[in-house]
Amino acid sequence: MRISIFGLGYVGCVSAACFAKNGHTVIGVDVNADKREILAAGRSPVIEKDLDVLIAEGVAGGRLRTAASAADAIAGSDVSLVCVGTPSRPNASLDLGFVARVCEEIGAALRSKSDAHVVCVRSTMLPGSTEDVVVPALTRGFGGILPARVEMAVNPEFLREGSAVADFFQPPKTVVGASSAKTAATIVSLYDGIQAPVFATSLRVAETVKYVDNVFHATKITFANEIGTVCKSAGVDSHEVMRIFAADTKLNISPAYLKPGFAFGGSCLPKDVRALVYYGRAHDLNLPLLSSLLPSNDVQIDRAAEIIFAQGKKRLGFLGLSFKPGTDDLRESPLVRLIEICIGKGYDIRIYDRSVSVARLMGANKVYIEKEIPHVSRLLANDLADVVAFADVLVVGHRSREFAEAARDAAAGKKTVVDLARVFDTPPDDPNYLGFNW
Numbered sequence: 001m002r003i004s005i006f007g008l009g010y011v012g013c014v015s016a017a018c019f020a021k022n023g024h025t026v027i028g029v030d031v032n033a034d035k036r037e038i039l040a041a042g043r044s045p046v047i048e049k050d051l052d053v054l055i056a057e058g059v060a061g062g063r064l065r066t067a068a069s070a071a072d073a074i075a076g077s078d079v080s081l082v083c084v085g086t087p088s089r090p091n092a093s094l095d096l097g098f099v100a101r102v103c104e105e106i107g108a109a110l111r112s113k114s115d116a117h118v119v120c121v122r123s124t125m126l127p128g129s130t131e132d133v134v135v136p137a138l139t140r141g142f143g144g145i146l147p148a149r150v151e152m153a154v155n156p157e158f159l160r161e162g163s164a165v166a167d168f169f170q171p172p173k174t175v176v177g178a179s180s181a182k183t184a185a186t187i188v189s190l191y192d193g194i195q196a197p198v199f200a201t202s203l204r205v206a207e208t209v210k211y212v213d214n215v216f217h218a219t220k221i222t223f224a225n226e227i228g229t230v231c232k233s234a235g236v237d238s239h240e241v242m243r244i245f246a247a248d249t250k251l252n253i254s255p256a257y258l259k260p261g262f263a264f265g266g267s268c269l270p271k272d273v274r275a276l277v278y279y280g281r282a283h284d285l286n287l288p289l290l291s292s293l294l295p296s297n298d299v300q301i302d303r304a305a306e307i308i309f310a311q312g313k314k315r316l317g318f319l320g321l322s323f324k325p326g327t328d329d330l331r332e333s334p335l336v337r338l339i340e341i342c343i344g345k346g347y348d349i350r351i352y353d354r355s356v357s358v359a360r361l362m363g364a365n366k367v368y369i370e371k372e373i374p375h376v377s378r379l380l381a382n383d384l385a386d387v388v389a390f391a392d393v394l395v396v397g398h399r400s401r402e403f404a405e406a407a408r409d410a411a412a413g414k415k416t417v418v419d420l421a422r423v424f425d426t427p428p429d430d431p432n433y434l435g436f437n438w
């Protein structure tokens, strides 16, 4: 494939050299003439292991050259990869000025081209940036609506400086967001021969994945460092702790607990987070991340309440009461908290939770239910259909097939469904259905 690369920084240079190594023809463009000259001379404008050798090979083999103008680069390529910087502004917002400028230049150059062309952004941009910034800038440069032969893609870069070349050839994944399946296939084909799972998705998902990755990495480092702070204070070897922690690939280093949904609760998580944060306070340890967990969890409960209030309807049916499905344990259940907030606001409420109803009759939780939450337990109904029939707004708190069927029927019957549990694998496209964190 013939590729033009705009921006010869770390991402652009590594992409240029590695795509050339894989047999593509690459033209590099940068506003910085020094960078162009260094690359054209077969050397690397950035310090990165193994990059000099690959650039020298690419230039000597005639597969890698530079261009001073966008027009030259666009004329000689089928795909343009945008790799310019996307720095922070002083107020912390994302500065897409370089992206906009380079896209205006690409748009202007596309005027003189009648063949199909894909503009693919590798720079890190917030969700919606392709639609809100890239396409308008291309359109401005083009001087009118873009023709159908110009297609968009987003292909985030996951390299790490210092091991960028090795990361390019052994990436954790290849993510391609595209405006059509054909364009996705074009970008995916650039990576032929590279062994990695490929995810072809929408432009917005591809843009978002890159942020989620980096924010998660930052969260992991911060988490490990705060655990280190606690361990150091307690005279515990933090590396031994984290070695054992990370060896658990069932619950810890795994997809477990990574599905957006409702607040956590139960007899362990809130209590144990609280105890560790208190330990930190008692020992004058500053633990901002760990200290933020319970307040952040409360925010989710408040958000759910606001969504319910916003419906302006008075009769609420809750499906699920315990802190998770399949248990009658009500200790620190976020659903109990949410229902208490709604009771306080004067809502008319019915609740269905089979495990809790059974426990109320005969289970170990009978005393807890009658003594601690009589105001909630008196709202329990024994029949799911009664709760659905009663409700104007059905709040799904647990994920189960029976609740999915009830929610589908309720939405079809013009009742509002607030789904806190992602009860459907594919949420219905129905205005009566409100997904909580999706």
Ligand SMILES: NC(=O)c1ccc[n+]([C@@H]2O[C@H](COP(=O)([O-])OP(=O)(O)OC[C@H]3O[C@@H](n4cnc5c(N)ncnc54)[C@H](O)[C@@H]3O)[C@@H](O)[C@H]2O)c1
Pocket (backbone or CB within 6 Å): 006, 007, 008, 009, 010, 011, 012, 029, 030, 031, 032, 035, 083, 084, 085, 086, 098, 101, 102, 122, 123, 124, 125, 157, 158, 159, 160, 161
């Ligand atoms: N550096 C990394 O490890 C890394 C990893 C993944 C993603 N990213 C993302 O990739 C993007 C690029 O990062 P980088 O570190 O390579 O940036 P960089 O600052 O090293 O390089 C950007 C280059 O773009 C050039 N440029 C600016 N305007 C231009 C224009 N109009 N035409 C041509 N060239 C122009 C600059 O002169 C510069 O050489 C950023 O969005 C970054 O967040 C970076």
